[in-house]
Amino acid sequence: MKTHKLYWALTAILGTVHLQALVMNLPWKTPIYYTSLLALGIAYFIYRKSALNLSALEVKWHIYLFLMQMILITFYIADLPFLIELVPFLIFIGLEAVRQAGSKKLHTLSHELQQFEEQRNHMNETFRIVRSERHDFLKHVSAVHFLLENGKNKEAKDYLDELVGGYEETNLSIKGERGIVAGALHQMYKTAHAAGISIVYDLDLPLSSLPFSDHNIVALIGNLLSNSIDASKEWQEAHKEQAQISLQFYKKSGLYILICKNTAMPIPNDILDQLYEIYGITTKSDGHAGLGTKIIHDIVNEHQGYLDFVYKKEEFTVKIKIPAIR
Structure with a gap:
């Protein structure tokens, strides 16, 4: 949170400096508090409309981008026409767009990679359970058969109820589904049950x-x-x-x-x-x-x-x- 506040503060300050330097060449005088309010307004609008994941970019890239944005300020020292001084201002905006787009893309890729790893683990776990259930099926049939042969009908029914409940949980998740989808459904089912939901x-x-x-x-x-x-x-x-x-x-x-x-x-x-x-x-x-x-x-x-x-x-x-x- 502190890093985000520092970022937005620096961006607003640099934006104010660029805007103020740009309007200095206009025929009329613009007070700095006007440009400050405009820069703060734009920064707040972007803050509300986009999710900036600063940690996705390494610190050195943030430093490089801020240094380049600060160096651009030197172009305003020369008394150049307004349209020419508009170029460094547009470059400043372009660098900020690169930071935001790059951060978002890297964060999305990182998030997708993490999801892929989780999905692979879920799928492997689901099919491990299915293989285990198939492996033990005949043992369960033998156990039920033994209970029935010995007249223990209630015990056999209780055993079957417990067995069917376990198979039902797996079957709900995997019937007709492709592997990765079945894995995700099964994992969510288990997570909810573990939470008592x-x-x-x-x-x-x-x-x-x-x-x-x-x-x-x-x-x-x-x-x-x-x-x-x-x-x-x-x-x-x-x-x-x-x-x-x-x-x-x-x-x-x-x-x-x-x-x-x-x-x-x-x-x-x-x-x-x-x-x-x-x-x-x-x-x-x-x-x-x-x-x-x-x-x-x-x-x-x-x-x-x-x-x-x-x-x-x-x-x-x-x-x-x-x-x-x-």
């Missing part, structure tokens, strides 16, 4: 049917369910009751429809108004960047989809419609 997958067809790449399906589902789990945990802690999550997926009238519902604490209106549209807007506590909701919004927009959400009676619902066109 009731989670239900009501999938009329596999999520892998979506006309997306596997990477986008996992990013969409992963962020939706991750946000739901975080919100449900917070609700559980406040109410001391079990939270609920449901994920529904079906096809209707040429549209894939995905609905995710979860219990959630009240969300301020100013956050609801900008949710899924701007980086940095989040319903979570400090420490979250609000990146997930914008990723969901971008994926839906990229595939000409429609996203709607509503919060009512401590339940948050996200409804996504995607044209069934590949």
Whole structure:
């Protein structure tokens, strides 16, 4: 946080210096507090509209960029025409655009790499569980057969109930899904259960049917369910009751429809108004960047989809419609 404040302070100061030096050659006199207010206003606008991940760029690159922006100030010393002095000012803006674009791109790549590693681990874990269940299947059948032969019907039923419950959990996640999608669904299911949250997958067809790449399906589902789990945990802690999550997926009238519902604490209106549209807007506590909701919004927009959400009676619902066109 301190680094971000220092960055915006330096940017506002340099912007003020550049603007003031630029307007010095105009026929009229412009007070420095006008240029200061303009520079601060622009800096604040960019701050609100973009997520600047300073740590994505090494410190030396930030220093180089600031030094280059400071060196540009020397061009104003010569008494040059306004249009010529406009060049270093535009270069100053260009360098700042490079910093922001570079930071964002590097942060996105780093985030995607981390997600890829997590997805690979989830997929490996899911198929390890499936192989383990297949390996032990005959042993379970033998155990049930033994109990029935010895007239222990109740014990056999209890054993089967426990066995089917475990298989059901895995089957909900993997039926008809491609490997990486199955891994993500299974991991989210386990995470919710570990937190004591009731989670239900009501999938009329596999999520892998979506006309997306596997990477986008996992990013969409992963962020939706991750946000739901975080919100449900917070609700559980406040109410001391079990939270609920449901994920529904079906096809209707040429549209894939995905609905995710979860219990959630009240969300301020100013956050609801900008949710899924701007980086940095989040319903979570400090420490979250609000990146997930914008990723969901971008994926839906990229595939000409429609996203709607509503919060009512401590339940948050996200409804996504995607044209069934590949």
